[in-house]
Amino acid sequence: MKHAPTIRAELDRYLKQESMSLTQFGHIAGMNRGIVSAIVTGNKSMSVNQLDLITEAMDLPEGYFYDLFIENYIIDTPPNMRRIEPFLFRCAELDKLDAIRRVVGSIMDNVLYSPKLFDIAEVLLAQGRHEAALLLYEGVAEAEKYQHSERLAICQYRIFTIQIGDDQSRNLKAATLFEPFVERLDEIEQLDALKDLANVYRSLRKWDKVEEVARIMRAKAEIQYTLKHEQKSRERNEFTKKLTRPLFVYISYADLLCASVYEAQGDYDKALQYTYAYANLDWVKETDEDTRHWISLFGHWAKANSIVNKLLSGDISVLSEYVEYIDASIDATQEDRIVQLLNILIAANQYGIDVNSIIKRFETDIASLSQQLTSGGMYNQQVVPDYFAWCGYELAYYYLNQGIYSDGFKHLMYSMVSYHTLNNETYFINCMGLFLHFRDHAVPETKADFLNLIEKVWMNNVKKNGTVDHCG
Structure with missing residues (x-):
């Protein structure tokens, strides 16, 4: 032996x-x-x-x-956490994930180690070592899967937030797996979890789920807001400090989400009703600086979105008002600018409006479309790349129908690559359809780029799905 x-x-x-x-x-x-x-x-x-x-x-x-x-x-x-804990931290520093996986697998037969592993995972997450933390959260979640514990729910929440990324197919799976655990979180943490879920569903354009989650979030936030001001206890105020936003924001953001749902569905009257709801924040009792900041933001969004709703409903007369609003928005982020351009392009494509002069105002933003931005606002990191890809598609549609083929195909290829990265098959196919519709106007180099991309996507699918990868 x-x-x-x-x-x-x-x-x-x-x-x-x-x-x-x-x-x-x-x-x-x-x-x-x-x-x-x-x-x-x-x-x-x-x-x-x-x-x-x-x-x-x-x-x-x-x-x-x-x-x-x-x-x-x-x-x-016998497992000794005084030896194991520093070893796990060192493995995380050296990115030795297989070693972490082996340790977790060897000790997690005993759920007594769950609390300590969970604490280590929380520290690793705070340090930005997400992949290492993920292995520990998954180990704890597996060990406690038959427990109806809050720790299990928090693990599932952490797993969800870590796994969310560019791949929209993976994001949908992560959201679906996490959603049943929301109710097991404490009442306050549920609000951020619902906000994050709603944002993921929004990036996926799953509008029925966006509305469902938004309504749940609003109802829960209203209860907590009422309790906060009825009790006025120090404990309640300390409880709500765990939130990433002031408590009233979750109520108003739910209205904003519902407005976006009805706007996407073409029910602009109802979208305006919800827009007016989050514009009117006279009921908010707090007066601190953070509250004033968020009230100002909601007012800014409401003004913009009320114009956008009229524009998308076919009221072309508000286009000049919208452009004036954009020009006055000197503090607008690049994310804001792309959304503003997107709204104009959607209306232009839907109603056949010539917006060439307006597009010129966005030349800098269009030039930087390919840069992937991360959002620090209420949108999460998934919504922004989707908007960028969508804007590329609408630009391509506009230019191609205007006969400006070089710019049209350039933006269409950008959009196709973006939707491939996002693993969004539906909108990738939309891009393919648009290309094929105008293929006679594409130069040979553009056609070659298109065919190379299609072949690359096919090969990636072959590798991912284990399909036979030879021809003949």
Whole structure:
């Protein structure tokens, strides 16, 4: 029977090979002779810090012995969190995710370790080590999957937020898996969870889900707002401090979401009703600076969206008013500018309006369309890339129908690549249809780029789905 190697044996072999005494090695490693001797003889286990010193002294890469450390000191011995915790943090620093996965798998048969692993995951998340934190959250969630615990719900919330990214297909799956756990979160944390869910569904244009989640969020936020001002207790105020926004924002943002739902569905009258609702915030009792900031934002959004709703409903007379509003918005972010351009293009394409002179005002924004921005506002990072891809499509549609084929195909290719990155098959196919409709006007280089992209998408799908990848 072949025995598994040990770090102790590897160190002993190295000392003999180099003809090095324990004292000499200890001097190189920055450890006293007694500790080195105890480790070599097996009379003492070692910490990850000591292991790192030994590894460096042996002139080996960082983390070289981590797999053996797991075998020798975690799997083969009763779990000791005083040893495991610093090891997990060190693995996260070195991005050794497989090692973290092995440790979690070896100790999570016992749910008693869940609280400590959860705490470690929270620290890693705060440090920005999301992939490492994800492995711990998943381990805790798996161990507690039959528990009706708040910790399980928080793990699922963290897993959801970490997994959300560019891939809209993956985002939909993450949202669907997380949604049943929202009710298990504490009453305040539910509000941020619902906001995040609504934003993901909005980026996916799942308007029925946006409305459903928004209405739930509004009802819960109204209850909490009433309680806050009825009780006026320090405990209640401390409770609501956990929110990322002032409490009233969740009520008003729910109205804004519902307005966006009806706007997308073409019910502009109802969209205006909700817009007027979040514009009127006289009921808000707070007067602090943060509250005033958000009230100002909602007023800004309401003014813009009320004009947009009229414009999209076919009232072309408000277009000049909208342009004046845009010109006056000196604090508008690039995200705001792209949304403003998108609204104009949708109306132009729907009602056949010539907006060439208006588009020129957005030349800088159009030139930077390909830059992926992250949003720090109420929109999450998924909504912004979708708007950018959508704006590229509407620009392409406008230019191609205007006979400006070079710019049209350029923006269409950008939109296609963006929707491929977002893994949004529906809108990728829309782009393909638009290209094929105008293909006779494409130069050979553009046709070649289009065919190369289609082949790349096909090959990616072959790899992902395991389809036969040869022809003939």
